[in-house]
Amino acid sequence: xxxxxxxxRYLIKTRGQQxxxxxxxxxxHRSVSWYQQTPGQGLQFLFEYFSETQRNKGNxxxxxxxxxxSNSRSEMNVSTLELGDSALYLCASxxxxxxxxxxxxxxxxxxxxxxx
Amino acid sequence: xxxxxxxxxxxxxxxxxxVLLRCNYxxxxxxxxxxxxxxxxxxxxxxxxYTTGATLVKGINGFEAEFKKSETSFHLTKPxxxxxxxxxxxxxVSEIGKIIFGKGTRLHILP
Numbered sequence: 637x638x639x640x641x642x643x644x645r646y647l648i649k650t651r652g653q654q655x656x657x658x659x660x661x662x663x664x665h666r667s668v669s670w671y672q673q674t675p676g677q678g679l680q681f682l683f684e685y686f687s688e689t690q691r692n693k694g695n696x697x698x699x700x701x702x703x704x705x706s707n708s709r710s711e712m713n714v715s716t717l718e719l720g721d722s723a724l725y726l727c728a729s730x731x732x733x734x735x736x737x738x739x740x741x742x743x744x745x746x747x748x749x750x751x752x
Numbered sequence: 753x754x755x756x757x758x759x760x761x762x763x764x765x766x767x768x769x770x771v772l773l774r775c776n777y778x779x780x781x782x783x784x785x786x787x788x789x790x791x792x793x794x795x796x797x798x799x800x801x802y803t804t805g806a807t808l809v810k811g812i813n814g815f816e817a818e819f820k821k822s823e824t825s826f827h828l829t830k831p832x833x834x835x836x837x838x839x840x841x842x843x844x845v846s847e848i849g850k851i852i853f854g855k856g857t858r859l860h861i862l863p
Contacts, residue, residue, distance in 0.1 A: 679853040
């Protein structure tokens with residue numbers, strides 16, 4: 637099975653711009669989660685989508701949003717970029733399992749976003 | 753709320769020596785616990801996980817971890833370090849729909 641794929645792998649934007657990142661989960665996986673990784677804050681949960689619905693959300697401002705399509709692919713959008721948004725954004729998918737989302741998450745390689 | 757504490761942001765061991773990476777968790781419910789590894793410029797790869805049952809969990813690349821409820825610990829070990837083990841390791845606890853990660857421990861292997 638192909639793993640989780642993320643596009644693009646690298647992105648450079650300037651302050652004030654917006655950006656859209658894409659994630660394709662492993663075939664058959666319906667849950668997609670997004671994480672932000674920075675040297676200072678480590679790995680922080682952004683949000684999780686399951687069957688096109690946002691099921692969980694972390695403590696990030698409203699500039700960070702996401703969506704999931706019927707084929708389980710997910711996109712994450714960040715509007716009005718700030719310097720502090722520079723980070724590695726990781727997407728993870730989980731196989732169908734018991735309710736509660738405590739299944740193993742499989743991570744993609746990430747998108748490295750640099751905001752200038 | 754659940755949380756994870758990893759003791760030591762950097763750990764150095766000699767090649768062939770025992771690897772021990774420490775992790776303590778806080779959870780109000782029986783936890784699902786994970787160890788992930790991240791190599792430079794890559795995503796996270798699952799090493800092993802504990803859900804229920806046997807408290808000694810074996811993972812990939814010769815790693816194992818033991819769940820100790822009384823100590824709220826889930827330390828990662830490997831009997832003999834290899835140069836290829838140099839990476840960053842993350843302990844994590846699962847909550848509904850998300851994973852709470854520790855700050856990570858960077859493992860250095862000395863020749």
